[in-house]
Amino acid sequence: MTSKDVVLAMTKKTKIIAFCVLVVLGTALLAYGVLFHSTNVLPQQGDESAAIAKSEPALIKEASVGGVTRDESGKIKQTYTGKAPAACPT
Amino acid sequence: MVPMVKKTRLNNLASKLLGGRIWVQAAFLLVWLDPLGLRWHTMCSPVFHCYACPLATFACPIGVIAQFSALHVFPFVAIGLLVAVGAVFGTLICGWVCPFGFLQDLVAKVPTPKFDLPKVAGHFRYVMLIGTVLAVPYFFGEGHPLFVCRICPAGALEAAVPNVVSQAIAGEQVVWPNAAKLIILGLFLLAIFFMRRPWCRLLCPLGAIFSLFNRVSAFFLRFDANECTQCERCHELCKYGIEPEKTPNDLSCIRCLECTKCSPQALTLRSIFERTETHHPSR
Numbered sequence: 001m002t003s004k005d006v007v008l009a010m011t012k013k014t015k016i017i018a019f020c021v022l023v024v025l026g027t028a029l030l031a032y033g034v035l036f037h038s039t040n041v042l043p044q045q046g047d048e049s050a051a052i053a054k055s056e057p058a059l060i061k062e063a064s065v066g067g068v069t070r071d072e073s074g075k076i077k078q079t080y081t082g083k084a085p086a087a088c089p090t
Numbered sequence: 091m092v093p094m095v096k097k098t099r100l101n102n103l104a105s106k107l108l109g110g111r112i113w114v115q116a117a118f119l120l121v122w123l124d125p126l127g128l129r130w131h132t133m134c135s136p137v138f139h140c141y142a143c144p145l146a147t148f149a150c151p152i153g154v155i156a157q158f159s160a161l162h163v164f165p166f167v168a169i170g171l172l173v174a175v176g177a178v179f180g181t182l183i184c185g186w187v188c189p190f191g192f193l194q195d196l197v198a199k200v201p202t203p204k205f206d207l208p209k210v211a212g213h214f215r216y217v218m219l220i221g222t223v224l225a226v227p228y229f230f231g232e233g234h235p236l237f238v239c240r241i242c243p244a245g246a247l248e249a250a251v252p253n254v255v256s257q258a259i260a261g262e263q264v265v266w267p268n269a270a271k272l273i274i275l276g277l278f279l280l281a282i283f284f285m286r287r288p289w290c291r292l293l294c295p296l297g298a299i300f301s302l303f304n305r306v307s308a309f310f311l312r313f314d315a316n317e318c319t320q321c322e323r324c325h326e327l328c329k330y331g332i333e334p335e336k337t338p339n340d341l342s343c344i345r346c347l348e349c350t351k352c353s354p355q356a357l358t359l360r361s362i363f364e365r366t367e368t369h370h371p372s373r
Contacts, residue, residue: 018306019178022176025173030167030171030174032166033167039161039163056167057132060131064153069231074162090232
């Protein structure tokens with residue numbers, strides 16, 4: 001094995017480690033988001049006691065139609081009551 | 091003496107697919123354009139395709155990141171997906187899978203004079219990513235005129251235009267998109283006739299994210315200096331102003347793999363997991 005081969009092998013090893021770390025990190029984030037992460041969302045009308053925990057996939061769907069917003073107090077609130085908007089207002 | 095050419099299965103597959111890249115991109119439309127009416131908007135796709143489009147299977151990851159930034163919620167799903175996909179493919183997604191890139195590739199086939207962009211212009215994608223996708227939504231919310239979805243030409247073309255048309259056909263009151271969006275759409279439609287992939291090269295925040303993975307992704311371009319005859323044919327083959335022999339995994343590269351057509355095969359698509367077989371082309 002020449003010195004050049006050694007350098008190439010090390011580069012490849014480093015790349016494999018970087019790749020594995022990134023894939024594990026990405027998959028872990030994805031799995032956490034899909035399975036465990038949730039956010040409290042207040043209804044358009046009503047007090048804080050009526051807040052419901054929405055999973056991240058449900059929040060993605062709400063966000064994709066402009067169905068949630070952050071109010072001045074920093075709470076996440078639904079922008080509609082009843083039927084969800086058909087498409088994003090932007 | 092005939093030079094030895096390093097061949098791998100991946101390399102052979104890439105060579106076979108290269109001529110039909112546009113068909114591969116077209117085939118992926120069956121995934122993104124929701125032919126089965128699934129509308130899985132609880133999950134992001136790894137491509138740039140507006141979720142407000144009547145034909146969108148998944149949610150746009152950039153739209154989701156921007157909306158979550160406005161909500162001050164960390165987008166685990168979108169970031170996790172982009173990190174995992176980016177680590178495997180890098181910008182192969184841009185060159186082979188993205189429907190918005192495909193649209194620009196199709197229009198680029200119209201024989202109009204094409205102007206090139208200075209390479210430094212590609213850095214504006216990171217400004218776009220940090221500014222309009224992260225900072226503006228975080229500090230000013232989704233109502234700000236520089237919120238990415240409000241200026242996005244993909245949103246204008248794929249969502250606003252179909253909505254305006256459907257409202258007009260149904261005889262309803264037509265709700266026009268804002269003036270900035272219409273102007274950006276007009277400029278984009280003009281630019282794609284005179285530049286190759288202007289959105290991807292200048293402004294795409296998703297391409298900016300994937301480009302960061304190019305140097306560590308499982309699939310990468312390898313330059314073999316021993317095979318290179320310094321003919322600079324790869325410079326002619328690359329339509330994006332990259333010098334592939336200097337930076338084969340350049341941040342601006344969309345991995346269309348056109349440069350791998352150079353005859354000495356000094357540039358090849360490789361994967362970090364494959365073994366290299368060698369054979370003599372004369373046999």
